[in-house]
Amino acid sequence: MPTPTYIPLQTITLGSSASSVTFASIPQTYRDLVCALSVATTTGQGVKFQYNGETATANYSRVFMFGTGSSTSSGSSSGDANAQKLIQTKTSISTAVVQIMDYSATDKHKTILARSGPADDIVFAEAQRWASTSAITSFTILSESVLNANTTISLYGIEA
Amino acid sequence: MSLVPWGIWASSGGAVAAFSYDLLATETLTDNTSTEVEFLSSGVWSDYEHLQIRMTPRLIWGYPDDGGNVAVYLNDTTSTYYSHYLRGNGSAVSSATETGPFFNRVPYNNGTTEFGAIVLDILDINSTNKNTTMRALGGSSLSYSNWINLQSAAWFTTSQVTSIQIQSRLGTLGSGSRFSLYGLRGA
Numbered sequence: 020m021p022t023p024t025y026i027p028l029q030t031i032t033l034g035s036s037a038s039s040v041t042f043a044s045i046p047q048t049y050r051d052l053v054c055a056l057s058v059a060t061t062t063g064q065g066v067k068f069q070y071n072g073e074t075a076t077a078n079y080s081r082v083f084m085f086g087t088g089s090s091t092s093s094g095s096s097s098g099d100a101n102a103q104k105l106i107q108t109k110t111s112i113s114t115a116v117v118q119i120m121d122y123s124a125t126d127k128h129k130t131i132l133a134r135s136g137p138a139d140d141i142v143f144a145e146a147q148r149w150a151s152t153s154a155i156t157s158f159t160i161l162s163e164s165v166l167n168a169n170t171t172i173s174l175y176g177i178e179a
Numbered sequence: 180m181s182l183v184p185w186g187i188w189a190s191s192g193g194a195v196a197a198f199s200y201d202l203l204a205t206e207t208l209t210d211n212t213s214t215e216v217e218f219l220s221s222g223v224w225s226d227y228e229h230l231q232i233r234m235t236p237r238l239i240w241g242y243p244d245d246g247g248n249v250a251v252y253l254n255d256t257t258s259t260y261y262s263h264y265l266r267g268n269g270s271a272v273s274s275a276t277e278t279g280p281f282f283n284r285v286p287y288n289n290g291t292t293e294f295g296a297i298v299l300d301i302l303d304i305n306s307t308n309k310n311t312t313m314r315a316l317g318g319s320s321l322s323y324s325n326w327i328n329l330q331s332a333a334w335f336t337t338s339q340v341t342s343i344q345i346q347s348r349l350g351t352l353g354s355g356s357r358f359s360l361y362g363l364r365g366a
Contacts, residue, residue, distance in 0.1 A: 094267075121296075148194045179202065
């Protein structure tokens with residue numbers, strides 16, 4: 020029997036600039052989360068996702084690739100303070116879709132997939148791991164600079 | 180009228196339109212013996228325009244290399260398939276063609292908590308005048324399996340899609356691997 024899903028959980032639109040946005044008390048009735056962002060930051064840097072307030076640097080790692088229109092590059096990193104950058108942003112508007120897989124599972128590390136990029140700059144894709152078997156009950160979106168006003172972030176739940 | 184966030188117009192006074200994105204099936208493996216997970220339409224998929232598979236797989240095989248991936252076949256494994264990938268490994272980006280519907284690099288047996296992830300779209304599944312195409316974003320950030328993949332594939336057949344076989348290309352699919360199938364309705 021088909022089960023309707025991709026359920027909107029919350030949308031946040033910033034009325035003024037902010038350094039972070041938190042989605043708290045995320046229901047555990049879904050298997051995956053999808054987060055859609057339309058975001059600009061005060062400097063052309065990036066945005067991190069921090070899960071359950073976890074600041075242990077060893078638990079975050081990432082691998083990414085991007086294209087600039089004239090060249091491509093790939094890198095990876097781990098151990099950054101608070102979390103790893105997940106989305107590339109710029110002062111112009113960036114769009115991103117983030118897939119947080121198995122967020123409610125308690126027997127798996129979490130894999131997060133993201134595609135992002137300011138269209139007038141680069142195209143960017145990343146896989147990230149949060150090395151914890153804890154279910155994600157909250158996450159905070161941290162700007163490496165400041166999230167501009169009118170940034171919009173929507174969260175959806177997907178059953179499995 | 181209000182615009183429901185997943186893209187369907189609903190009348191405030193009349194019948195509400197059907198949801199556009201439905202969970203059809205999920206298979207989570209409980210042992211390490213399977214080489215394939217199969218989804219069958221049984222007529223249900225004719226209600227949908229596109230399918231999406233969200234999976235978190237891992238492979239069981241002994242060789243300490245990272246060449247394993249999953250193959251996603253539509254109806255049969257003998258037709259002509261091609262796929263292309265754009266792949267980053269943490270130090271360089273590469274691209275190539277493969278003569279099969281092969282997706283991602285999937286973590287091999289290194290721990291029961293470590294999985295890859297793939298979100299795969301299969302488009303126009305009921306068309307009988309077009310070849311069927313797929314696209315996927317996948318990856319894993321692990322010391323022994325460090326990949327980000329953007330991929331497309333084509334099944335050079337115009338038949339309606341009625342079954343999907345997800346296979347391990349090396350070894351078996353590991354316990355805890357999860358495969359969820361969703362249908363997206365057309366207007």
